[in-house]
Amino acid sequence: MSYLLSIVTPMFFVACSLHCFIFAMLITGFSSQSLICRAITVLWMVTYVVNIGAILMETMWKYATSLNRARYR
DSSP states (O other): OHHHHHHHHHHHHHHHHHHHHHHHHHHHHHHOSOHHHHHHHHHHHHHHHHHHHHHHHHHHHHHHHHHHHHHTO
16 A cells, blocks of 8 residues: 555646646736737647546546456456
């Protein structure tokens, strides 16, 4: 159990700090007066959401196929 926590805990803090950084970038981009900065921020946000969605879908697919394989063994 301790080994698992030593792997998961740093990953959790890295993910949290990454999301805080992204949130700060979004606030900065949308607070800008420049339309170009806002457009780039929107494109960046859409790309980020699509990538996170793709990662989550891939993870769920692997989980579902592993359950399916375990069921038929």
